[in-house]
Amino acid sequence: MMRRVLGLACFLLVLLPAIWADHPIVWDTMEITHDAQPDEREVTVTFNFRNASDQPVEIHNIVTSCHCTVVRPHPNPWVIPPGASEKLEAVVDVRSRRGGLSKRIYVGSSAGEQKLVVHVNVPVPPAAKREMNLQLAQLDRQVVLTGDCASCHVTPALGRTGQELFAAACLICHTDDTHRATFVPDLHVARVRRDAEYWRKWISDGAPGTLMPGFAKEHGGFLERDEIDALVAHLLATLPTEPVSP
Numbered sequence: 642m643m644r645r646v647l648g649l650a651c652f653l654l655v656l657l658p659a660i661w662a663d664h665p666i667v668w669d670t671m672e673i674t675h676d677a678q679p680d681e682r683e684v685t686v687t688f689n690f691r692n693a694s695d696q697p698v699e700i701h702n703i704v705t706s707c708h709c710t711v712v713r714p715h716p717n718p719w720v721i722p723p724g725a726s727e728k729l730e731a732v733v734d735v736r737s738r739r740g741g742l743s744k745r746i747y748v749g750s751s752a753g754e755q756k757l758v759v760h761v762n763v764p765v766p767p768a769a770k771r772e773m774n775l776q777l778a779q780l781d782r783q784v785v786l787t788g789d790c791a792s793c794h795v796t797p798a799l800g801r802t803g804q805e806l807f808a809a810a811c812l813i814c815h816t817d818d819t820h821r822a823t824f825v826p827d828l829h830v831a832r833v834r835r836d837a838e839y840w841r842k843w844i845s846d847g848a849p850g851t852l853m854p855g856f857a858k859e860h861g862g863f864l865e866r867d868e869i870d871a872l873v874a875h876l877l878a879t880l881p882t883e884p885v886s887p
């Protein structure tokens with residue numbers, strides 16, 4: 642028994658690091674930290690690597706930890722000849738983010754999976770900028786879905802469904818982070834009973850006299866009726882329906 646444990650310990654201590662150290666794909670760095678500029682909406686980072694072995698390596702699968710992180714186009718499968726150097730570029734969308742975030746990229750190849758990490762620090766915009774957006778929204782709550790506002794509030798949501806649509810279209814304001822405005826409610830808490838009609842009405846029409854916009858086409862929004870129905874079904878399935886009694 643003791644010998645087996647010792648044998649396993651030797652294997653873990655001696656052999657495993659040797660196997661890891663020998664991965665044919667060698668990266669200049671596997672972790673990049675980027676400090677975003679105040680107006681930077683997408684951050685591009687480049688990971689340089691080379692095939693340090695004498696055999697070709699085939700990268701067949703690259704997966705990111707969030708739809709906000711996209712790897713720039715590359716051949717698929719991507720065959721790296723022996724000794725060849727290449728670069729992998731990733732773009733992180735930070736339009737709805739503030740503060741620090743970390744995204745992972747998993748690179749699957751014929752030699753096994755490797756993990757890359759991108760850390761981005763997103764500066765909080767000047768209070769005056771947020772105040773100006775607020776004033777514009779107070780004049781017309783629909784303005785947020787138009788013009789330059791749309792580049793953050795609409796573009797990332799186009800063509801998305803389910804949780805991705807909810808995150809891009811709704812959580813940008815109804816965020817779980819500490820930067821959510823005090824007058825924007827937390828949608829993870831039911832304050833009244835929330836059935837399909839409740840969600841449909843809020844999403845389609847919003848609430849006149851507040852800063853909650855209407856997303857239906859007839860209000861100048863970008864969601865078709867069937868897209869709203871699909872989002873309603875997603876929210877009914879994932880968020881609480883019954884209010885918590887005080």
Ligand code: HEC
Pocket residue numbers: 682736737738739771773774775777778784785789790791792793794813814816820821822825852
């Ligand atoms: C660069 C991306 C970006 C642009 C452009 C943008 N917003 Fe926003 N907006 C956000 C984020 C992120 C939040 C979440 C709160 C925060 O962190 O400031 C937000 C929140 C809001 C809120 C909720 C209240 C609040 O302050 O949190 C309103 C209303 C709003 N935006 C309106 C607008 C309007 C109107 C425009 C155009 C004049 C606009 N936004 C342009 C990213 C943007």
Ligand code: HEC
Pocket residue numbers: 785794807810811812813814815824825826827828830831832840843844848851852853854856
């Ligand atoms: C521009 C920022 C903004 C965006 C984007 C936004 N909301 Fe809102 N939402 C608000 C504000 C502000 C209120 C509070 C309205 C009020 O004063 O009653 C609100 C209220 C609500 C309420 C009522 C919640 C309660 O507890 O009273 C629901 C439901 C809701 N929003 C759903 C959504 C959904 C779903 C989306 C995405 C399709 C969305 N919102 C997108 C700003 C926003």
